[in-house]
Amino acid sequence: MTTSSKMQSRMKLNRPSVRHKARPPKQRTPIGEAFTAANLPCALSLQHCADCGAAQYPPRELCHACLGDLVWRETAGNGVISSRVDLHHSLWEFFKRHTAQQPWPIASIALDCGPTVLAHLDLTSFGADSADAVTAGTAVQVFSHSDCSQQVVLIAVSAHEAIGTADQRREITARLGLLEPALKPGGI
Amino acid sequence: MKSYEGVALLAPVSFGYARQSPHTAPWFIGKTLKLMLQQSGISKDEIDGFAVSSFSLGADSVITLTQHYQISPRWIEQLPYGGASGVMALRRAARAIQAGDASVIACIGGDGAAHRSFERTAGEFSSFTIDSSFPYGAGGPNAAFAMITRNYMERYGATREDFARIAVDQRYNANHYSPALLGHKTLSVEQYLAARPIAGPVHLFDCVMPCAGGEGFLVMDEERARSTGLPYCLISAADELHNAHRDDPVQERGGWTTYANDMYQRAGLGPDDINLVQTYDDYPVISMMQLEDLGFCAKGEGQAFVQATDMRFDGSGPQPNKLPHNTNGGQLSVGQAGAAAGYLGVTESLRQLTGTAGDNQVAKARHAMVSGFGMVNYDRGLCSAAAILSGAGS
Numbered sequence: 001m002t003t004s005s006k007m008q009s010r011m012k013l014n015r016p017s018v019r020h021k022a023r024p025p026k027q028r029t030p031i032g033e034a035f036t037a038a039n040l041p042c043a044l045s046l047q048h049c050a051d052c053g054a055a056q057y058p059p060r061e062l063c064h065a066c067l068g069d070l071v072w073r074e075t076a077g078n079g080v081i082s083s084r085v086d087l088h089h090s091l092w093e094f095f096k097r098h099t100a101q102q103p104w105p106i107a108s109i110a111l112d113c114g115p116t117v118l119a120h121l122d123l124t125s126f127g128a129d130s131a132d133a134v135t136a137g138t139a140v141q142v143f144s145h146s147d148c149s150q151q152v153v154l155i156a157v158s159a160h161e162a163i164g165t166a167d168q169r170r171e172i173t174a175r176l177g178l179l180e181p182a183l184k185p186g187g188i
Numbered sequence: 189m190k191s192y193e194g195v196a197l198l199a200p201v202s203f204g205y206a207r208q209s210p211h212t213a214p215w216f217i218g219k220t221l222k223l224m225l226q227q228s229g230i231s232k233d234e235i236d237g238f239a240v241s242s243f244s245l246g247a248d249s250v251i252t253l254t255q256h257y258q259i260s261p262r263w264i265e266q267l268p269y270g271g272a273s274g275v276m277a278l279r280r281a282a283r284a285i286q287a288g289d290a291s292v293i294a295c296i297g298g299d300g301a302a303h304r305s306f307e308r309t310a311g312e313f314s315s316f317t318i319d320s321s322f323p324y325g326a327g328g329p330n331a332a333f334a335m336i337t338r339n340y341m342e343r344y345g346a347t348r349e350d351f352a353r354i355a356v357d358q359r360y361n362a363n364h365y366s367p368a369l370l371g372h373k374t375l376s377v378e379q380y381l382a383a384r385p386i387a388g389p390v391h392l393f394d395c396v397m398p399c400a401g402g403e404g405f406l407v408m409d410e411e412r413a414r415s416t417g418l419p420y421c422l423i424s425a426a427d428e429l430h431n432a433h434r435d436d437p438v439q440e441r442g443g444w445t446t447y448a449n450d451m452y453q454r455a456g457l458g459p460d461d462i463n464l465v466q467t468y469d470d471y472p473v474i475s476m477m478q479l480e481d482l483g484f485c486a487k488g489e490g491q492a493f494v495q496a497t498d499m500r501f502d503g504s505g506p507q508p509n510k511l512p513h514n515t516n517g518g519q520l521s522v523g524q525a526g527a528a529a530g531y532l533g534v535t536e537s538l539r540q541l542t543g544t545a546g547d548n549q550v551a552k553a554r555h556a557m558v559s560g561f562g563m564v565n566y567d568r569g570l571c572s573a574a575a576i577l578s579g580a581g582s
Binding site: 027059086089092103104108110 | 306307310311312315316318319320321322323324325326328330331334335336338339342384385386387388389390437438566567
């Protein structure tokens with residue numbers, strides 16, 4: 001095998017579509033990594049301004065309101081649905097494999113503390129069968145949990161769902177399929 | 189705001205549209221430049237201003253391109269602002285001409301389309317994208333616009349049938365514009381409605397097809413423009429505002445609402461005087477929003493407007509009102525050539541206003557509204573820009 005064809009076969013193996021296990025995107029910026037680190041020990045931690053106290057999201061370097069410096073602080077994740085959709089298509093192999101089975105619901109949520117966050121939407125907690133069934137204005141709670149790429153993502157559940165313990169949050173994350181890689185479908 | 193008097197736009201070029209290409213952005217930008225020079229009879233050495241927009245230059249930039257093409261401009265500008273790039277480039281170039289900073293400026297948007305390059309652009313678009321939208325499965329901007337579309341439908345009662353009006357009339361226009369990558373196919377309302385779902389209410393024909401291509405035009409003073417013997421256009425008014433209405437929980441409007449009236453006033457024109465409109469149609473809902481925000485109808489009346497308005501270039505539709513819209517098919521039917529797509533409305537307007545459009549020529553096109561929108565950083569498009577262009581004889 002020549003060097004260039006070896007390289008080609010390596011690149012081919014690296015393509016997510018031929019990988020046996022596909023995981024959610026792992027790439028983050030340094031501040032995205034800090035978001036993961038801050039959220040591992042608690043249910044939800046967001047940056048807050050050390051000067052004016054404003055909560056922030058997406059993670060950033062400076063306060064959006066006064067350009068003050070930011071600190072991570074545990075936060076209640078109460079909010080309401082602004083908009084929500086079922087994804088039927090994705091550019092990322094993990095989601096491609098999931099949406100091939102059933103749509104993947106996500107939502108944008110206006111948190112009571114200020115920011116708008118994008119989150120995976122747990123339909124089970126609403127007794128809903130599609131994202132559209134969870135109407136705009138519905139009260140939700142948002143918490144963070146690590147996925148199988150060892151990065152923290154946000155998850156939105158009904159305001160009535162119990163999320164007080166780590167076990168409860170882990171169970172919800174598990175039923176969304178985020179704790180296991182998506183396996184390559186069988187067949188030829 | 190000072191007027192754009194004395195500044196001419198000419199030599200529009202659209203080049204090389206292809207779904208995939210082995211060539212990179214510098215090829216599309218350079219070939220577009222060559223065609224602009226051929227069309228105008230201006231030599232490469234006379235180009236002393238160079239504005240470039242691209243998402244796929246990689247390690248290159250407008251300055252490294254000057255050595256690639258061996259030009260020596262005394263004014264350069266790089267505007268990687270997606271759908272607003274074209275209008276933003278023409279505004280900056282026009283001011284440079286008025287100030288005497290340059291005398292002949294080439295404004296070019298160009299992007300390649302290597303295999304799977306769109307994935308990379310989408311996944312690494314910005315810090316907010318990397319950390320807070322791509323990990324949730326968003327396939328590029330589809331998810332953000334699906335949320336915007338869903339919210340708009342619920343708030344104002346728009347339906348998929350309304351969005352179909354925009355896509356279907358644009359396809360008709362593309363059927364008369366040979367470079368359009370989807371121009372060889374017709375599109376009916378039934379086909380539009382039956383398309384496979386992508387995200388929420390967004391289905392296949394609501395999405396643009398990423399592709400390669402180049403778009404460009406020249407900017408110079410009127411006297412110089414006359415010496416080329418080519419027909420040219422003038423800027424009757426132009427403006428921009430970015431990250432406007434930033435506290436709206438979901439995007440329902442863009443910066444246009446803040447300056448559209450002023451633009452009409454400066455141009456001495458009203459919406460009724462506009463003969464054709466080029467909106468930035470990354471999704472039909474965004475075109476509808478621009479028609480509202482640019483004063484063609486009130487907020488929330490976009491769906492009634494598109495149902496009552498024939499948007500074909502030739503006015504052959506059955507609707508009573510006529511307003512040619514995205515007269516070459518827009519990105520939805522031509523393809524989205526990266527940042528070049530932000531120039532598409534400008535080059536198409538220049539062809540229409542100079543009577544050089546060809547098969548899709550709008551009759552008596554004197555004034556065009558061209559609008560830009562772009563850069564979905566997280567949950568909304570940040571850029572807004574618009575210009576009223578007029579044929580030099582009008």
